[in-house]
Amino acid sequence: MIPTNEQIAALIREDSVHKSVYTDPTLFKLEMERIYGYAWIYVGHESQVKNPGDYHTTRIGDQDVIMVRGANQQVSVLYNRCPHKGAKLVADGDGSVGKFFRCPYHAWTFKLDGQHLSAPLKSGFEGTCYDPKHPDFSMVSVARVDSYRGFVFASQAAFGPDLKTFLGGVITSIDNLCDRSPVGEVEVAGGIFRVQQRSNWKVFYENLHDTMHARVTHESSVDAARGQAEAIGEMPFELLIMDGNGEPYDFWEKLELRAYHNGHGYMEAIFDPGAAERDEVARAHFECLSQAYGAQRAKEILGMNRHNTVIYGSGSPHTVFMQFRVIRPIAVDQTMVEIQTFRCKGAPDAVFDRALTYANVINSPSSNVMPDDVEVYARCQEGNMTRGGEWISMHRYAGTDKALEDGAVSTNGTSELPMRNQFAAWKQFMTATLIAKESTHAA
Structure with a gap:
């Protein structure tokens, strides 16, 4: 039975939420309709489809979609x-169909x-209603598609705010990522990591700005980094970015957390911005x-020091190390995270090399850091299936x-x-208050 708006609203309090928002398959299905069926969702980057016929497959909620470069260069x-x-029409992944799509069936x-x-x-269609110009015989386009500085977003709703309005304040994180290139452009490069997690998609979003977990969840990797640094007599970059999670609580309490409308926000970076004066790559x-x-x-560009930005429903750009963790819900207890790494066009090769190092050490399936998070996410999912509290x-x-x-700011x-x-x-998405308002305006 589909819950009423009043029942859904009752699951969210000012300071707590009901555990069913992570565990109820019915709510998950509604999320696919009311959040992923309405919001602007990141599909991919234009650099992933450089030439006409190039395609990149992904998902918008529970819908398989294709991003493709057309003959007119439009995406x-x-x-x-x-x-x-x-x-x-095409298998999952990236490729090229040439001049047209051809169904394998x-x-x-x-x-x-x-x-x-x-x-x-x-000739087999003679005397039937088959009409090649009728929409029923063509592929269906997602209702709205827009691109901001090469980042392609799509909305399955024909109405609603435009992309820039939806992104609001976090659009500055995309700007900063691109501005780190001397020509103002970035491209996906170096391969893509994929990690399937045994947990609800919302847990990852929460954890991105959860400063209380770092020194606890990542204790083992911090200890390993510090032990290795002591053994070799220095703290190289590869160990430094692991060690950062081990800062004391008073360090984390001084960081800025900024929250915007539509669930977006950012967390101030945890690495010393003054390092640019001492670091060769910087x-x-x-x-x-x-x-x-x-x-x-x-100085202004490199001084914008953000660790994780949340674009709710899409994922998390990391401007300093040029990553985008794309978060895709698969089931109520399954989430796929895709880690894209970007090259700043025209920047020194060492800048991209450092981004790749960060991706491998922190975000790869074989890193010493990500498995810590994946484990506790799964424990949250499993614990919330018990009768130990609501x-x-x-x-x-x-x-x-x-x-x-x-x-708001913390x-x-x-x-x-x-x-x-x-x-x-x-709560706004799920009770359809945003959707109803925008639908009325569109009418």
Whole structure:
């Protein structure tokens, strides 16, 4: 039975949420309709489809879609379905279809924008309602597609705010990621990691700004990094980025947490911004940007020191180390995380090498850090299936957040403001208050 809006709203309190938001398959199905069926969701980067016919497959909620570069150089997002028998037109992954899509089942073909092109033995359709110009015989496009600085987003709803409005304040994180290139452009490079997690998709979003877990969950990797550093007599970059999780609580309490509307936000970076004056790679990056933008602007770009940004429903860009952790829900207790690494065009090769190192040490399936998180996410999922209690606490510094025009900011870096903000957005989406309002405006 589908819960009423009142029943859904009752699952979210000011300082806690009911555990069913992580465990109930019915709620998960509604999330696919009311969140992923409405919000702007990151599909991929234009650099993944460089030439006409290039495609990248992914998902918007529970829907398989294809991002493809058209003959006119425009990027489209189509549902991965042939209108004849419903077969997926292309297998999961990246590739090129050439000049047109061809179904592997009966060889129906479609233009790169999804329009019907041809079907074998057309004489068999004589006297029927078959019309190659009718929409029923073409691939279906996702309702709205937009790109911001090469980052392609799509919304399955024909109405609602435009992409820039939806992103709000976190759009500056995308700007900063691109501005770290002296030509203002980035590209996906170096391969993509994929990690399947045995937990609900929302747990990862919460953890991205959970500063209280780092020194506890990652204790083993911090100890290993410090032990190795002591053994070799120095703390190289590979160990430094593991050691960062071991900072004392008073360090985390000083960090800024910013929350925006629609569940978005960011966490201030945990690495010393002054390192640019001491680090060879950072100095080379600064010199490169100074030549392109001037020293003052280069300082501003590199001085925007954000660790994890949350684009709710899509994932988390990391501007300093040029990553995008794309979060895809698979089932109520299964989540796929795809880690994309970006190259800043025109920047020194060492900058990209460092981004790859960070991805391997922190985000890869074989890292010493990510398995810590994956384990505790699974434990949360399993624990919430027991009868050990009904509510999830989000009480830290509740009631102390400072309201801003575009969102809120925490009074303490260990606040659970980000979690409360995400569930405020969840409640709006799930009770259809946002959707109903936008639908009325569209009418």
